Amino acid sequence: MNLSGVAVLAALLLLWELSSRSSPNLRSYFPPPSEVTFVLFRLAFAREILGHLTKTLERFLGGYLLAAAIAVSLGACLGYFRTAHSLFGLLIELLRPMPSVAIIPVAILLLGIGDAMIVGVTVYACAWPILINTIDGVRSIDRTLVDTGRTFGLGRWRILREIALPAAAPYIATGLRVSLPIALILVTTSEMVVGGSGLGYFILDEERSFRTKEMYAGIVVVALLGYGLNRLFIALEKRVMAWHRGMTAKGVS
């Protein structure tokens, strides 16, 4: 927590607060932070927003974890087995640059309007960075490492599980880190499109009803959710990847 960072944030909030209070026009679009905060607490105590938060979190976890499971397994195989890579490489190169939100209408057709669609879209979006990074990671492991596994009598699958995946872990971690905000974006966007529940829906609904303070409160909650998830990820990564952290600090590749 650096003091100068906090100071900048405080200064901006103060600027917003003062400008908002001085102009009635501005006030309707940008209500003062103090009033937003007040509304935020009211919503929290009324539990309404917590219900939406829980819904969003559930969909996030479902989509993100499912994407991770699928993409890491698939990526490991595609990275490890040369034939698989030559077969699917082109397909990946074509699909990968497409913005994932474009898939929302498709998801609605296939999965209807509801949790399945939201999780489906999220899985699709998150999977790509994790997949690409996993493939890269597995492909880049040194031949000597694989030969080491072989000289100890390990078969291809054991080498993949016990040597290739751990060796590729730094790359996989990068993919997982990049996907985290993507998952949250897709969940909230889908919630806006599909409606019903969740923070995305809440934010849009409040906007439509001209309840701007509530809308901002929703945005703040989403921001805090993203921040919290990110910090949690960093803490977990620190523990699991301690071995790698030390290596790179020393300047070893």
Added chain:
Amino acid sequence: MPILQVENLSKSYRQAGGESTLAIENISFTVNEGEFLSLVGPSGCGKTTLLMSIAGLIAPSAGRVAVKGAEVAGPPRDLVLVFQEYNKSLFAWRTVLGNVLFGLEAKGRPPLDAEAKGRWLIRLVGLEGFERHYPWELSGGMQQRVAIARALAYEPEVLLMDEPFGSVDAMTRLELEDGLLKLWKELGTTILFVTHDIEEAIYLSDRIHVLGPRPSSIIHTLDVGLERPRKQMTTRADANFMKLRNEIYRRIAPRLPSGW
């Protein structure tokens, strides 16, 4: 009692242009159980290719390798290769103990006393106290010792070593040589050792095969015959040591490409 038999082994590689280069040509020799045999040759002569073929990691172009009479088709169960580049071979995500335990787990379910065995091996290579360190935290010589301990944990009948001390400094090398001899005496494992260092080969081995430059074949064989235990100070000063060294060097030197 031969434990390893190499018969008419050849290996050629196809180059980018389409033509093939012969790396090793028609190599045959046997390794007796419990002996310390070295292969000495100039750099680039195909020693690594030979060792990788024996280890079943590359398929030879011709000839066969047999371990305890059984022909080798892939990495044989009773053999383990220690690589020269320990930093590319050790598992960075495992601790020293973790790496050594891998050797115990490789053949299947680890024994119940796996951890005790692992610690014993770590003590044997002189790394007691470093069990929970990660490889990157250790010096080069120490890392290679971890790799050796890991290989020994596998309990191989034959230990293949590909210039294992090539990537460490000269002083550490002497230390590792003595350490290896101690291990060899203690465990009785058969060792097939590859090096470009003539004196190292003489110091360590019972017998030496000298390899010529590409295409490599065995150009000379000798029995070392120096008494054991070998000592850095006395053995290397022995008159016979020098004689052997010159005998080998004479055979390799004229065949070296004269660059300078």
